[in-house]
Each structure stands twice: as C-alpha cells, then as structure tokens.
Amino acid sequence: MTIADLAALAPYIILAITAVVVMLVIAFRRSHKLTVILTLSGFALSAASFPVAACVLPRQVTPLLVIDLYALFYGGLIVAASFAVAALSYSYLDKQQGHKEEFYLLLIIAALGCFVLAAAAHFASFFLGIELLSVSLYALSAYLRHSDRGVEAGVKYLILAAVSSAFILFGMALVYAETGSMQFNTIASGAGIHGPILLAGICMILVGLGFKLAVVPFHMWTPDVYQGAPAPVTAFIATASKGAVFALLFRYFTLLDIRAHPGLFAIFTLSAISSMFAGNLLALFQNNVKRILAYSSISHLGYLLVTVLASGPLAAAAAAFYLTAYFITTLGAFGVVTLLSEKARDADNLDDYQGLAWTRPGLAAVFTAMLFSLAGIPLTAGFVGKFYVMAAGVHSALWLVVIIMIINSVIGLFYYLRIVVAIFSPAKTEQALAHRLSLSGGTVLAALFTLLVWFGLYPGPVIEIIKHAIHFSRG
Amino acid sequence: MILIWLLIIPLIGGLAAWSLGNRNALSARWISLAALVLDAVLLFGLWLSPPSVLALDRGSWLIEFNNPWIPQLGISLHLAVDGLSFALIALTLFLGIISIVCSWTEIRERVGFFHLNLLWILAGILGVFMALDLFLFYFFWELMLIPMYFLISIWGHENRVYASLKFFIFTQAGGLLMLISILSLYFIHGKNTGSYTFDYPLLLGTVMSSRAAFWTMLGFVIAFIVKIPVVPFHPWLPDAHTEAPTAGSVILAGLMLKTGAYGLLRFVLPLFPDAAASISQAMLVLAVIGILYGAVLAFGQTDLKRLVAYTSVSHMGFVLLGIFSGSGIALSGAVLQMLAHGISTGALFIIVGMIQERIHTRETGSMGGFWSAAPRLGGVGLVFALASLGLPGFGNFVAEFMVLLGSYHTHGILTAAAAAGLVLSALYALWIVQNVFHGEPRPGLKLPDLTARETGMMAIAILAILWLGFFPRTVQKIVEPALHSIQCGVSPEKPTPDQGSGI
Numbered sequence: 001m002t003i004a005d006l007a008a009l010a011p012y013i014i015l016a017i018t019a020v021v022v023m024l025v026i027a028f029r030r031s032h033k034l035t036v037i038l039t040l041s042g043f044a045l046s047a048a049s050f051p052v053a054a055c056v057l058p059r060q061v062t063p064l065l066v067i068d069l070y071a072l073f074y075g076g077l078i079v080a081a082s083f084a085v086a087a088l089s090y091s092y093l094d095k096q097q098g099h100k101e102e103f104y105l106l107l108i109i110a111a112l113g114c115f116v117l118a119a120a121a122h123f124a125s126f127f128l129g130i131e132l133l134s135v136s137l138y139a140l141s142a143y144l145r146h147s148d149r150g151v152e153a154g155v156k157y158l159i160l161a162a163v164s165s166a167f168i169l170f171g172m173a174l175v176y177a178e179t180g181s182m183q184f185n186t187i188a189s190g191a192g193i194h195g196p197i198l199l200a201g202i203c204m205i206l207v208g209l210g211f212k213l214a215v216v217p218f219h220m221w222t223p224d225v226y227q228g229a230p231a232p233v234t235a236f237i238a239t240a241s242k243g244a245v246f247a248l249l250f251r252y253f254t255l256l257d258i259r260a261h262p263g264l265f266a267i268f269t270l271s272a273i274s275s276m277f278a279g280n281l282l283a284l285f286q287n288n289v290k291r292i293l294a295y296s297s298i299s300h301l302g303y304l305l306v307t308v309l310a311s312g313p314l315a316a317a318a319a320a321f322y323l324t325a326y327f328i329t330t331l332g333a334f335g336v337v338t339l340l341s342e343k344a345r346d347a348d349n350l351d352d353y354q355g356l357a358w359t360r361p362g363l364a365a366v367f368t369a370m371l372f373s374l375a376g377i378p379l380t381a382g383f384v385g386k387f388y389v390m391a392a393g394v395h396s397a398l399w400l401v402v403i404i405m406i407i408n409s410v411i412g413l414f415y416y417l418r419i420v421v422a423i424f425s426p427a428k429t430e431q432a433l434a435h436r437l438s439l440s441g442g443t444v445l446a447a448l449f450t451l452l453v454w455f456g457l458y459p460g461p462v463i464e465i466i467k468h469a470i471h472f473s474r475g
Numbered sequence: 476m477i478l479i480w481l482l483i484i485p486l487i488g489g490l491a492a493w494s495l496g497n498r499n500a501l502s503a504r505w506i507s508l509a510a511l512v513l514d515a516v517l518l519f520g521l522w523l524s525p526p527s528v529l530a531l532d533r534g535s536w537l538i539e540f541n542n543p544w545i546p547q548l549g550i551s552l553h554l555a556v557d558g559l560s561f562a563l564i565a566l567t568l569f570l571g572i573i574s575i576v577c578s579w580t581e582i583r584e585r586v587g588f589f590h591l592n593l594l595w596i597l598a599g600i601l602g603v604f605m606a607l608d609l610f611l612f613y614f615f616w617e618l619m620l621i622p623m624y625f626l627i628s629i630w631g632h633e634n635r636v637y638a639s640l641k642f643f644i645f646t647q648a649g650g651l652l653m654l655i656s657i658l659s660l661y662f663i664h665g666k667n668t669g670s671y672t673f674d675y676p677l678l679l680g681t682v683m684s685s686r687a688a689f690w691t692m693l694g695f696v697i698a699f700i701v702k703i704p705v706v707p708f709h710p711w712l713p714d715a716h717t718e719a720p721t722a723g724s725v726i727l728a729g730l731m732l733k734t735g736a737y738g739l740l741r742f743v744l745p746l747f748p749d750a751a752a753s754i755s756q757a758m759l760v761l762a763v764i765g766i767l768y769g770a771v772l773a774f775g776q777t778d779l780k781r782l783v784a785y786t787s788v789s790h791m792g793f794v795l796l797g798i799f800s801g802s803g804i805a806l807s808g809a810v811l812q813m814l815a816h817g818i819s820t821g822a823l824f825i826i827v828g829m830i831q832e833r834i835h836t837r838e839t840g841s842m843g844g845f846w847s848a849a850p851r852l853g854g855v856g857l858v859f860a861l862a863s864l865g866l867p868g869f870g871n872f873v874a875e876f877m878v879l880l881g882s883y884h885t886h887g888i889l890t891a892a893a894a895a896g897l898v899l900s901a902l903y904a905l906w907i908v909q910n911v912f913h914g915e916p917r918p919g920l921k922l923p924d925l926t927a928r929e930t931g932m933m934a935i936a937i938l939a940i941l942w943l944g945f946f947p948r949t950v951q952k953i954v955e956p957a958l959h960s961i962q963c964g965v966s967p968e969k970p971t972p973d974q975g976s977g978i
Contacts, residue, residue: 378617378618383617390658391548391662394662410651414644417624424628460543
C-alpha cells in the first residue's frame with residue numbers, strides 16, 4: 001500500500017479512528033457532550049480530508065475499493081448527513097435516560113459502512129459495507145429499549161436485513177459460479193447477462209438491494225421501522241443508508257446497460273411504477289407523520305429509479321442532484337420531528353403539528369419548506385430535483401414512466417398538504433410552553449433550510465460539481 | 476434592471492410586512508401598499524421613458540433583461556416587457572393595490588402573514604407576465620400557487636380547506652403537464668440545433684413533426700385552460716373564488732385567470748401556430764359552451780359570491796373565443812376583455828365582500844332593499860352589474876363587441892350562440908340589482924354605507940372601467956404591436972416582411 005493509497009483512503013481511516021477513539025473515551029469517561037463533540041469533529045475531519053483524497057483520484061485501492069469523485073461525492077453526502085444526524089441526536093437523546101454515548105459509536109460505524117458501499121468495487125467490500133451498516137442499524141433502531149415500538153422496529157429490521165443479506169450472498173455465489181469474478185467491473189463489462197444462473201444471481205442481489213432501498217415489493221418494513229425507530233435514526237435510514245445503496249446500484253446497473261436487457265428493464269420499470277403508486281396511495285391513509293414520511297420515501301425512491309431506467313450522463317446528474325435534494329429535505333423533515341419529540345414519545349401524530357405555525361413559527365416554516373420540497377414545489381431544492389429527473393425521463397423518451405410520475409406528484413400533494421393544513425390550522429387552546437430550541441438542532445435546521453432554498457434558487461454551482469463527479473466515474 | 480426590481484420590491488415588501496405585522500398590523504398594510512405603489516411608480520417611469528410603449532414597433536421589446544441563471548441546463552433569467560405584458564402588469568398592480576385596500580378591515584388575524592402571501596402572489600403573477608424563459612415561466616407559474624393556497628386555506632370562509640386543496644391540485648396537475656411539454660420542446664430543439672435552451676425567442680420556430688407539435692402543445696393548452704378556466708376544467712373555480720377572502724377572490728378572478736389567457740397568447744399561438752390552428756375549432760366550441768354554461772349556472776346561484784364566480788366562467792369564454800377566432804379585431808377584443816373583466820369582476824367581489832362584512836352572509840335570500848339603507852353601496856353595485864352585462868360605455872361592452880365582431884366573419888353560428896350569452900348576462904346582472912339592492916329591506920337591517928376608504932377605492936375602479944369603455948384606443952395602441960407579432964406566429968425579434976391582416 002503506497003502513500004497515495006493511504007491518501008485516497010484518508011476519509012475512511014479518519015472515520016475508523018474516530019470510532020475507536022469514541023469507544024475508548026466512553027470506556028474512561030462517560031460524557032454525552034464530549035462524545036458528541038468527538039463524533040462531530042470526526043465527521044468534520046473526514047470531510048476535511050476529501051481534498052487530500054481528491055488529489056490522487058481516481059484510484060483503485062486494493063481490488064476492494066475504487067475511490068473516484070463519484071465515491072467521494074456520495075461519501076460527502078453520507079458524511080454530511082451523518083454529521084446532521086449526530087447533531088440532531090444530541091438534543092433528542094439529551095431528554096432520554098440511560099447510556100447515550102454508544103449511540104454515536106454505532107452511528108459512526110453505520111456511516112463508515114455507507115461510505116464503503118459508495119466506493120465498493122468488489123463483492124467482498126459490498127458485503128462488508130452492507131453488514132457494517134445493517135448491524136449498527138439493528139441496534140440503533142432499538143436504541144430506546146423502554147419503547148415497545150423501538151424494539152419492534154429493531155427486530156423487524158434485523159429479520160428483514162438478515163434475509164436480504166442471505167439473498168445477496170446467494171446471488172453473489174451464483175454470479176461468481178458463472179463468471180468466476182467478484183469484481184463488479186469485470187462482471188459488468190463481461191459479455192452481458194446470459195444464461196439463467198447469472199440472471200438469477202443478479203436478480204437475487206437486486207432483491208437484497210431492493211430491501212435496503214425499500215422499493216416495492218420489498219417495502220413492507222419501512223413504515224414500521226420508520227415509526228418505531230428514534231427520529232434521528234429514521235433520518236439516517238432514510239438518507240445515508242438508502243443513498244449509499246443507491247449510489248452502488250446506479251454505478252453498476254448503468255454499467256450493465258439495462259436498456260439492452262429487456263428483462264431487467266421491465267423489472268426496474270415495474271418496481272419504479274409500483275413504488276410510486278404504493279408509496280403515495282398508502283400515505284394517503286396515514287395519520288402518523290413518520291409513517292407518512294416513510295411511504296413518501298418509498299415513492300421518492302420510485303422517482304429515483306426513473307434515473308436508473310433513463311441511464312446516461314443526464315440521468316446520472318439527475319440522480320445525484322435528486323439525492324442531494326432528498327437528503328436535505330428528509331433530514332430537515334425528520335429534524336423537525338426530532339426537535340419536537342418529547343421524552344416519552346416522538347412527535348409523530350398529526351395532532352402534534354396542529355397550529356405549529358402559530359406556536360413555534362420557526363420550526364413550522366422549516367417543516368413547511370421541507371414538505372413543499374418533497375412535493376417538488378419551486379423555491380426548493382426538491383423542485384429542481386424533480387425537474388431534473390423528469391428531464392432525464394423525457395430525454396430518454398420514457399413517456400409512460402414520466403406521466404405516472406406526474407400523476408403521483410399530484411397524489412402526493414394530498415398528504416403533504418394535509419400536514420401543511422394541520423400546521424396552519426388554529427392552535428389548540430392549551431398553548432405549548434415556551435420551548436427553547438437546542439443550539440445544535442437549531443443550527444442544523446437553519447443550515448438545511450438555507451441549503452434547501454439555495455439549491456432551489458441557484459443550483460448552478462452544485463450542478464457543476466455533480467457534472468464533474470459523474471464524469472470521472474465513467475472515465 | 477427595472478424588471479428585476481418590479482419583482483424584488485413586492486418580495487421584500489412581503490417579508491418586511493410579515494416581520495413587522497406581528498407587532499403592528501397597520502404597519503404591515505402600509506408597507507405592502509407602499510411596495511406596490513413603488514412598483515407602480517417604476518412602471519409609470521417605464522411608460523414615460525423612451526421608447527414609449529405607445530410607439531413600440533411591432534416585434535420589439537420595450538425593455539429586456541437577460542442573465543444566465545443555471546447555464547448548465549440552458550436556463551436564464553430572461554425577462555422582457557412588450558405592450559401586452561405592460562398592460563397586464565398595470566392591471567396586476569392596480570388590482571394589487573385595490574386588494575390591499577379592500578382587506579384593510581376584513582383581515583384582522585395574522586395580518587403580517589396575510590400580506591406576505593398577498594405580495595408574493597403578485598410577484599409570481601408579475602413574473603409570469605414578464606418571463607421569457609420557459610423554465611422561469613414555469614417557476615413563477617408554480618410560485619404564485621403556494622401563497623394563494625395559504626390565502627384561501629387560512630383566511631377563507633367555511634369550506635376553505637376543501638376549496639384550497641381542490642384549487643391547488645387542479646392547477647398543479649395542469650402545470651406538471653405543461654412541464655413535460657416544456658421539457659419535450661427543450662429536447663426537440665436541442666436535438667435539432669445542438670443548443671439546449673429554455674429561451675423563448677430561441678425556441679420560436681422550432682421545427683417538429685406535426686404529431687410532436689400537437690402533443691407538446693396539448694400540455695401547454697391544458698395548463699392554460701385549467702387556469703382560464705374552460706368548461707370542463709372549471710370545477711375548482713367556484714369553490715376557490717367563493718371560499719377565498721375578498722382579496723383572494725379579486726386576485727384569482729382579476730389576475731390568475733388572466734395568466735392562463737396570457738399563456739395561450741404568449742406561448743401556444745407563437746410556438747405552435749399550426750397545431751393551435753388545428754384545435755381552434757374545438758376551442759371555439761368550448762368557449763361558447765363556457766359562455767352559456769357559466770351564465771346559466773350563475774343565474775341559478777343563491778350565494779352571491781358563487782354567482783359572481785360563475786360569471787367569470789362566462790366572461791372568460793369571450794377571451795378564449797377571441798384568442799382562437801383568428802381575427803385581429805377579436806384578439807384585440809380578448810385582451811381588452813381581460814382588462815375589463817379584471818376590473819369589473821374584481822369590483823363585484825369587493826362589493827360582495829363589503830356586503831358580507833356588514834351582514835355576515837352571502838345568501839341572496841337574506842338580502843334586499845340595500846339601496847335605501849346604503850345608497851352609495853347601491854350605486855356602486857348598479858354600476859358594476861351594468862358593466863358586467865356589457866352596457867355601452869363600459870370596457871366590457873367594447874371588448875365583447877370586438878370579440879363578436881371579429882369572429883363573426885369566420886364563425887357565424889358560434890358567434891351568434893356566444894351573443895346569446897350577452898342576453899343571459901343581462902338576466903343575472905339585473906337579477907342581482909333587483910334582488911339585492913331593490914325590494915323591501917328586511918326588518919332590522921343595519922347596513923352602514925361605504926366609508927371614505929371604500930368609496931375612494933370603488934370610485935377609482937369605476938373611473939378605470941369607464942376609461943376602458945370610452946378610450947379603448949389607448950389600450951389597443953399599447954397591445955396591438957405585440958398581438959400582431961403573436962398572430963403572425965413570428966418572434967418579436969425577427970419581423971418578417973409579411974404584415975399579416977390589418978386591424
């Protein structure tokens with residue numbers, strides 16, 4: 001391993017060291033505040049080392065990882081999202097009893113898993129990333145052990161993630177048996193997908209990825225886990241975990257050129273369409289904000305799959321922008337839920353939001369902006385993202401999918417506006433006590449809100465960065 | 476830069492009104508008023524400064540602003556004003572000021588937030604009337620919806636949540652279809668020329684197969700005729716207009732409906748001249764159906780506000796008729812109708828609002844004899860009822876007459892049917908006067924007459940509508956160069972030797 005390899009791996013190494021440091025510090029001195037500061041500075045340092053890594057790009061580090069701008073771009077998203085989640089968790093966990101410090105340890109490891117996925121070039125690193133992520137998430141989902149729903153969420157996630165890992169392993173075995181390689185690139189650039197065994201293997205890997213992305217028909221766990229897990233963990237599952245898996249999926253399935261494989265193309269089309277419909281239609285019947293956001297995230301992954309179908313430079317840029325916007329929006333939305341939550345339960349009932357605009361106008365403004373972004377309305381990043389994805393769809397002449405996307409955007413309005421209506425309806429008579437927003441949570445939300453409007457109004461610079469990133473990943 | 480300021484002033488004014496309105500409601504009202512008056516002064520300056528809008532050549536912009544926005548996707552901040560935009564911007568500011576004045580006492584809760592929404596809607600509408608980049612146009616098109624949604628759902632009447640949702644979903648669905656069309660136009664043009672752009676002047680004259688042109692146009696047309704609205708896309712209108720607060724109804728009827736007609740004029744006719752001609756027959760039939768259907772339904776309403784809302788469906792039918800008739804006179808009449816209808820219907824909604832503020836109902840059954848109790852209110856009501864039925868002397872008469880005159884040539888039977896709509900409008904207008912202002916006053920009726928603020932506001936509206944009726948030529952002079960180039964399907968940038976049919 002050369003110096004250049006180490007430089008390329010610097011963001012990973014820093015994250016790993018942070019995990020070790022946090023673990024050791026917890027052993028000697030339990031302090032919630034100290035742990036958070038260590039965690040946040042670990043994420044910040046890792047992000048700060050990106051320029052170092054960027055000097056030696058693109059680089060294949062061992063057969064396992066390929067560090068290129070694509071990996072760094074998604075890695076950046078993941079690290080930034082984990083940073084936001086850690087900051088939000090501080091005010092959330094501060095109200096809870098029991099040990100809080102290990103939460104951050106798990107969070108760092110999960111983030112590391114996501115980061116590995118974004119750069120995985122080999123079945124081994126792929127599986128390693130998935131397991132690092134999943135194992136941490138079992139514990140994180142059930143972190144508040146006094147809550148029944150939390151434990152339920154943890155167990156549910158454990159069983160389904162274990163099943164999906166099994167699928168992935170079996171799929172890998174089949175693919176390896178057929179092609180004799182575990183390198184994604186070699187497999188993808190092989191003579192295409194021929195023969196039932198290879199196809200079966202790829203489909204089984206897809207099943208595993210589908211579970212992680214929660215696209216139909218592998219979406220059943222989402223609402224329960226979203227509802228049961230602590231709000232910041234839900235934010236992590238919805239953003240970093242899905243984003244990392246999507247980065248991997250997009251990288252290799254567009255390499256496979258799925259438009260040349262009618263079977264795969266049909267599978268993706270069906271999954272995209274049914275995710276949009278299932279997510280949006282089921283969300284209509286929910287009264288629980290976390291469940292609404294869960295179903296909404298299913299439909300958003302459906303929109304994202306449109307970019308996989310469209311495949312091409314425009315689609316890659318669209319996917320990256322859409323994910324960025326989705327990260328900001330989802331973190332913001334769950335951030336508001338996190339900050340409103342109390343010790344006993346998360347603020348996930350629609351009633352908790354009634355009259356929020358008049359009792360806590362700041363949070364209400366952020367939440368409303370996030371909901372509008374999810375609905376894809378101008379002034380927000382979500383609007384540009386949806387526009388971009390639609391442009392990719394129209395460019396590849398996917399008329400059916402684009403029309404269905406539009407129908408679904410309209411259906412989506414119903415339930416996003418339901419929350420907005422609640423926020424702006426008259427407040428309940430008993431006024432909430434004057435709350436003080438925690439510093440960390442307030443800063444994160446303000447930053448997310450600024451980014452949301454900035455990317456909505458002036459997305460030029462981000463698009464420029466994205467174009468660079470995707471350009472390198474194909475070169 | 477003036478164009479950017481026209482947009483920024485209301486946006487900032489709205490934020491200022493919001494932040495100050497929490498402490499002092501009156502300051503929010505004055506700030507909003509000041510912002511719009513400042514905008515109006517800017518517009519007046521534009522009027523005075525050369526080149527005069529009256530002497531504008533066919534096919535040139537009065538003022539233009541073009542700056543890259545998202546260059547990676549070929550999106551620019553391209554704003555421009557020609558005669559047509561100028562007239563509609565003037566209408567926007569006029570009705571904007573009126574709607575702030577008319578909510579002076581009606582809105583007492585969350586005043587700051589109300590004015591934020593009001594000014595942001597106006598900014599969105601101004602943007603729609605100025606945008607020359609299709610992405611920017613869509614941006615403003617959507618931007619004006621959200622504050623309007625809030626306006627209806629927070630300050631509206633009994634059924635406001637339902638009405639605001641319906642409004643939002645109808646217009647959003649139409650807007651998204653337009654977005655697909657914008658995108659397909661973008662890619663067709665990009666494929667043809669290699670330059671991917673949303674710039675309107677560049678997209679003009681894009682070559683495409685007639686099938687592609689038809690479907691692309693259809694997305695635009697649906698978005699616009701939902702807004703106008705054309706039967707059968709009108710169900711959102713009566714609910715939204717009825718439930719909105721007075722200022723909301725004024726803006727909806729006076730301005731938002733006009734954005735649909737403006738879209739047809741600015742985008743559908745010039746971008747897809749042949750495809751537009753191919754659907755003109757169907758559009759004319761829909762227009763006539765709208766005229767008659769709106770008038771008949773208006774007559775059947777017992778809720779005064781709903782009645783006025785349905786008259787909008789009827790009057791906007793004339794606009795559609797004028798746009799698709801293919802005649803220059805009718806086109807000019809359609810624009811005049813947009814202005815006259817904006818003022819007269821806006822005023823009617825204000826009158827209903829004033830009545831409701833006083834007697835707390837909109838049911839015509841519990842009205843009557845208002846004239847004797849409040850003569851000024853009665854007088855104003857009579858004036859606008861007569862304007863609405865198209866009495867000579869008012870702008871509406873000139874406009875409807877020109878539309879009928881222009882389209883009679885080519886579509887005799889349809890025009891005759893549309894003329895029947897005039898008879899029906901006389902019916903409901905006189906019925907309003909008869910039932911609301913005459914007859915026996917109800918026992919115990921307490922109806923304070925118009926205050927000085929209300930009288931002044933209505934007097935200005937009356938002057939405006941009379942001016943349109945007596946001096947329509949001024950407006951025509953302003954808008955006709957723009958209409959010429961629209962009608963010839965030629966970009967204002969590149970006039971052709973063909974002068975088209977004279978007006």
